Amino acid sequence: MGRNHATSGFTLVETLIAMVLLSLLMISGALAYDYFSQNWQRNKGLADVTLERHHLLTLVQKVSWNTYAKTVAMGNERYGFYFLGRDDGFTAVSQISVQHPDLPAVYRIFREPNGRNGYRLVYEEAVLRDTYLTNADQQLPFNFRRILYDNIEQLSFDYYGYQSLTERNATVAGDMGETFQLEWFSEYDGLQRSLHPQAVAINLNGFRWLIEVPDTVEQAMSGYNTDV
Numbered sequence: 001m002g003r004n005h006a007t008s009g010f011t012l013v014e015t016l017i018a019m020v021l022l023s024l025l026m027i028s029g030a031l032a033y034d035y036f037s038q039n040w041q042r043n044k045g046l047a048d049v050t051l052e053r054h055h056l057l058t059l060v061q062k063v064s065w066n067t068y069a070k071t072v073a074m075g076n077e078r079y080g081f082y083f084l085g086r087d088d089g090f091t092a093v094s095q096i097s098v099q100h101p102d103l104p105a106v107y108r109i110f111r112e113p114n115g116r117n118g119y120r121l122v123y124e125e126a127v128l129r130d131t132y133l134t135n136a137d138q139q140l141p142f143n144f145r146r147i148l149y150d151n152i153e154q155l156s157f158d159y160y161g162y163q164s165l166t167e168r169n170a171t172v173a174g175d176m177g178e179t180f181q182l183e184w185f186s187e188y189d190g191l192q193r194s195l196h197p198q199a200v201a202i203n204l205n206g207f208r209w210l211i212e213v214p215d216t217v218e219q220a221m222s223g224y225n226t227d228v
Contacts, residue, residue: 081190161197
């Protein structure tokens with residue numbers, strides 16, 4: 001009498017099911033890898049932008065910390081300081097620049113509307129590579145522009161200094177005469193006052209960025225005017 005032998009192995013249906021499951025796993029893995037890759041590139045791009053912006057802000061801070069009083073001619077043998085401060089920004093001179101840290105520059109920091117009911121804080125500079133700043137109306141190559149902050153609701157500028165050169169000299173002399181206090185102004189023209197402010201405050205949404213300017217009036221004006 002014969003005996004039936006059971007066959008071993010996978011049937012065709014089982015093989016097809018296994019192949020379908022394996023294909024699904026491979027597709028899921030490929031989708032996961034693609035998502036991870038895109039997410040990695042996106043995060044890396046954001047990290048690169050953040051690092052670049054941080055580097056720029058660090059350089060701009062160094063430029064502002066090296067602000068100094070620069071004397072220029074205004075015509076008719078009159079001299080003043082190359083500084084102009086308004087409520088919407090200021091222009092000053094620094095011993096270093098963002099583009100070339102070993103060269104001085106005229107720089108300006110100001111606000112401008114961003115078209116979305118807010119402001120942006122803008123930095124521009126003209127490197128004094130082959131140019132010596134001597135005149136108030138001198139044309140300068142402002143060819144470098146960067147946006148430092150955007151979407152700012154409140155942005156204004158204030159300037160700390162004396163009302164005039166006469167008040168400053170009387171106070172510094174300390175000869176028991178009348179003395180005057182340093183004040184905050186919304187505008188400060190170094191040419192009209194023949195004086196520069198001793199500090200600049202940039203107010204961004206309640207945060208105050210303070211830039212100090214060393215008082216070097218005597219040294220700056222001594223080469224042009226003995227009455228300082």
